[in-house]
Amino acid sequence: MVGGLAVHQTSYLINPSSSPIQGSEQRTREQHASCLPSLNQIKSIEEFKQVHAQFIKLGLDQVPRHASELLSACTLLHWGSMDYARLIFDDIKDPGTYDFNTMIRGCVKDCNSVAALHYYKEMLERDTMPNNFTFPFVLKACAQLSGMEEGTQVHSQAIKFGFESDIYIQNSLINMYGKCGEVKSSCKVFDLAGTNKTIASWSALLAAHTRKGLWRECLKLFTVRNNEGWRGDDTSMVSALTSCSHLGALDLGRTIHCSLLRNISEVDMTAQTALIDMYANCGSLEKGLEIFDRMPQKNLWTYSVMISGLAMHGDAKGALQIYSRMLKQGLEPDEVVYVGVLNACSHAGRLKEGIQCFDRMRFEHQIRPTLQHYNCMVDLMGRAGKLEEAHELIEGMPIEPDEVTWRCLLSACKVHGNLELAEIAYRNLLELDSQNTGDCIILSNMYAQAKRWEDAAKFRTDIVNRGLLQAPGFSRVEVKGKMHTFVSHDWSHPQSYQVYEMLYQMEWQLKFEGYSPDVSQISVDVNEKEKRRTLSGQSQKLALAFALLNTSRGCKIRIVTNIRMSRECHEYTALISKIFARETIIKDRHRFHHFKQGQCSCGGYW
């Protein structure tokens, strides 16, 4: 109805009552065809069907050129329909390379890569020669599938057909290997491209590294790219920003932000979202919020990133506000949004709201909870002290719990001192063959706290007997755009001597504040002095001392660590932030802690 109306209103159609052309010469047909609307002006599939009917009436659908045009309009325009396109394609007596390419391209656009590969196969079976346009589409289908086997085959066929040095195909290959996680192969193709390289070659290469978690390498390549004079490409910058975000590299992230503003006339939504994520993940939540508030348009990703950012910083109120704004805007939340929302509740101990959101996700938004959601819930309940309920939830889950699930329960047991349930959690971790030394250490510490030294020691020897290696705890701090990494009792840094001297001064001042380290968390039965020595050399403290030495007053200190903040370290940092009047932001394995004037943003709940 709507389509019909549109057609009559625009009146560029031939009067439907006029007689069809009976096999008259091409020219008459073409004259009629010229009265038809330009295919890319069509706004809906209904309208398209009417035009298609006219083509059939005029016999134009059998003219190869027109048939191809109809096909590509139907596959590629926003209203397009692959089901209908398939009918048109099946009607073409002898489809050419262009038609096959159109179908492959359409299937890829429709995210139906399997169908795309079928058309490619059919193309070869019918001896239709693929051309330089065919391979980018087919490779994109392989990339969508993460199909390394298919991708490699197509790669050899591209070589066989002589397209080895076509830069579009090379870029598609870099992308395909990247999506398959084969970064080495991406690099190989990239190197082979030599001076052919374009800006897209770089961005595909950077994306391949980011996807694989090779963030440092991504940033190194990004620097090389910049030094070679490539500018003004926001896709590459998005990959670089993502890497900064994971590394906590704020200074570099800021530099990229500046160059985005300098080189790109209009920063798009994806880049802005990546900026918000970078700022939030690097400890500068305010800056992230500022960008978020200024964005005239936001999509699901933007909201999602902002919610997770606020959650990580323990701002549950803010996260829930953004979540309602998102709903008000009519956006349908997805499972990732709910991971953020549940995390926010968990980090702030908002048990009631967390349970409400969990229900809303399942019943109102019809999202089946994933293991990640259940893990958030176990964490939320456990840390709020509802240990039995958390245990019940695990037992009743429709999915098998994993290591994370039991570890959430274990650490909640540690916080609330429930040894009995901790033992159950630990047994389950053993059954899952967990190789994590942290689990043994938690239990060992719990026994130590209960003064059950023998049991504590048993768990320590367990670590040795099972041949477990403790992943070294490290802390990173960025000073003048350069990352410095410290492990516990580290002497490898060139400034180590000064760092330990600073540490000594810090502890001296802490003593004046009446601080005495809580050594009860150390499960080895050694003397007090030895325990104190263990505590004072922790990587976070080394990083803190280093930052105090190398940054000026008024400058915020930002540290990223891979271990979970201990009570002792928390109290230590809070006091240092007061004594040295330095705002200190620490990102531990789970969240951010903002220390200011002796207080922490988490309010002691983490």
Add this chain to the structure above:
DNA sequence: GGAAGGCTTC
């Protein structure tokens, strides 16, 4: 005769 490549959240 006509078409093409790269990016973001847990």
